[in-house]
Amino acid sequence: MTLEPIPTEPRVEVGAGAVVTFDGRVRNMNDGREVVSLEYDAYAELAEKEGESILQEAMRRFGLMEASCVHRTGHLHLGEVAIRVRAVAGHRREAFDACRWILDEVKRRVPIWKKEHYADGESDWLIGESVAPAPSEYYDRQVRMPGFGPEAQQRLAEASVLMVGAGGLGCAALPYLAGAGIGRITVLDDDRVALDNLHRQILFEAGQVGRSKAVIAAERLAKQNPLIRVEAVEGRLTAANALDYVAGFDLVIDGTDNFRTKFALNDACVSAGVPLLVASVHGFEGEIMLVDPNGLGGCLQCLWPDPPEDGCVGTCAEVGILGVVPGVLGLLQATEAIKWLTGLGHTLGEGLLLVDLLEVSTRRLARAKRPECSVCGSGKSPAVQWTIEWHERGVRMLIDVRDPAEIALQPCPEADVALPYDSFLARLDELPVADGYALVCRSGTRTEHLARVLHQQGRTEFVSIAGGLRARPSGDQVSTNGLPGRL
Amino acid sequence: MSPSSRRVTVLWFAVLRERRGLRSELLETAATTPAELYAELSARHSLGLEQRLVRVAIDGAFSTMEARLMDGVEVAFIPPVAGG
Missing domain, CATH: 3.40.50.720 (NAD(P)-binding Rossmann-like Domain)
Incomplete structure (x- = not known):
């Protein structure tokens, strides 16, 4: 016990209730053999890139405030630090878990090789934990x-x-x-x-x-x-x-x-x-x-x-x-x-x-297939029911259901609105009132699915454009007057 | 056994088994279809599961609630099961 303040590292946020630092050191025995020194070799460019991605992932996964890791290369003597991992979090569990996780991931994913020098003068490159086992075995x-x-x-x-x-x-x-x-x-x-x-x-x-x-x-x-x-x-x-x-x-x-x-x-x-x-x-x-x-x-x-x-x-x-x-x-x-x-x-x-x-x-x-099944049988009401051709869209509002990134790559200027596939059904109410809606995507797969689901719910005002933008007459593709309004 | 009735074995599964308190029973019924049989048993034992939610198998094969109930068949009533 002490009444004196315990020395702290200065650079930690006040919200950081837990700082865990792990040092992995060169020890004198491995697998029953006396070790005198170690040598680490790494593919540095790849190792740093992989290491960086592990730290990023740890930050997200454990909600850390800070994460760092240093790995030595070259020749190391007994007691020297080979790896230091540091995790800073609000609470101890995240900090401990993250520290452990980073260490394991580094051993598993980062290309670093270890050579042990033994007291008897021999040396060995060790198979790291990242080396995959032989499938035959x-x-x-x-x-x-x-x-x-x-x-x-x-x-x-x-x-x-x-x-x-x-x-x-x-x-x-x-x-x-x-x-x-x-x-x-x-x-x-x-x-x-x-x-x-x-x-x-x-x-x-x-x-x-x-x-x-x-x-x-x-x-x-x-x-x-x-x-x-x-x-x-x-x-x-x-x-x-x-x-x-x-x-x-x-x-x-x-x-x-x-x-x-x-x-x-x-x-x-x-x-x-x-x-x-x-x-x-x-x-x-x-x-x-x-x-x-x-x-x-x-x-x-x-x-x-x-x-x-x-x-x-x-x-x-x-x-x-x-x-x-x-x-x-x-x-x-x-x-x-x-x-x-x-x-x-x-x-x-x-x-x-x-x-x-x-x-x-x-x-x-x-079990037996029900011929009239609405999912796998004829009751799948012939696709015609909710599918139209590009030129048949008439006065319907044209909705682009592709992701913003896809739209940016290949705009569809004819579209009146964009409402992405992922949130389409949840955000149906946000669509402006119209005399029917024609849905378009890249190939027609996503819109076919949406239209079918909507038809099953009685929402027959929605139709899918067969073949999507791929089926659009080529003459239409040159115009690029802007992107549709995004919902 | 009266001429208009038949003897069937009824198998219960999952929630229906719990509510009926039996795995199977041999009974005599005037019902001519599984639908009638289910309605009869559901009322008698307060099964509390709508018929549209129940599937029927007769002698080991899924059938319809409107199938003809023959003497001596095994009728399995199967409720939906969702747990995972």
Whole structure:
């Protein structure tokens, strides 16, 4: 204890309640051998660039006031500082977490090599933590399974999967998808870790309450398997943006907990031609099905032509859930995903699998496509209904739904207003009154989706211009009299 | 069994199972369609879930509420499930 003021660094903001500084020093032993000195070599240009981006990311991720990191190169003797990381934050947790995170990321991402000189006169370049493991060894146990082999492994390596929701289902499915070696995994979730998630969402720790689920899950998977690409997207899937999220993936896995999102996902996946693995849980029961856009089983809306409203049967928050139930269903999703992507065995096909864990029984019900389904069948009211050609737009107000950046690159002077796709449905009320609206985007995909969603809601005054600006007669493209008014 | 009635096995799932308090039951009914059967049972047991929110499977395959109910079939009533 002391009555004297503790010396402080002068340059810290008064709001900074926590300053954590970490020094990594050269120690005298490694792996049982006596070390006398170290040598660090770095690809300096790249190292500084990568280091800078790690610090920027740390500032954002942990809400830091300051972050810095210095790494030595050259020859270092025992006790010398090799790396110093400093994180300044309002509170201790962020400062400690950030310091640790920066250190780990630097070791993982920054191209710095270490050579140890030993007491016996030998020396060794060490394999850094950033060096990826050998795929042949990593996947050995599954590749040697009969019927699997390098071909199946290669199919997984080339596959991309979108996991929508890092909750009970996602936390169970994701580690196995990563472990199996799916080449690109994207985790989409806008939620943050809460204490009452932890009994079932096993990727998260008690100390991570309040942090982004997508980010933590992606970090875990990247560490688990450095051979794959993992991306976190902190966003919420809605009917308006679902198509953008799912397009381009080989498979989408539904780990959401509400009807609105499940049906938006179903709609978008059918539109984009991407297969979707849907699962839901209730108490000790769960169900799983595969929506194959080219299959005979139809889609989620074939089963429920009139999508149920949220709240009609209660959510996990209301009725409770045993952690292992979404766990089992998530594992089934991972299993079906691996089978689908490799072509092994029989997938769920046209079935809906009901799992009852209290009675340890399963029941598989046969589904059939409803020919008149409004999402995947003829009830998809022939696109004609909400699609027009460029020259047919008549007196309708022309709305450009592209992003401001796209518009800047290729203006559409004929447009009366711009209202971006992402916020279109939410901001519908802001549109000026008009005798109908014609929507245009680059290729017609986004507007087709918007028009369809709006028609389903009875808003038939909205139509999509088929083919978008690509289909615009070339004569129209030369005029560049300014950008449309932006809403 | 009267000539106009049939014997069916009813399976309950998820929230319907909780409200009915049973996983399955064998019963005799005059209902000729799943719709009539559901209406009858929903009223008797106060199931409180609108029929439009319930899907029916007969003998292991999804069917419609208007299908003809035959003697001896297994009728599964499946409510929507959203948890994740």
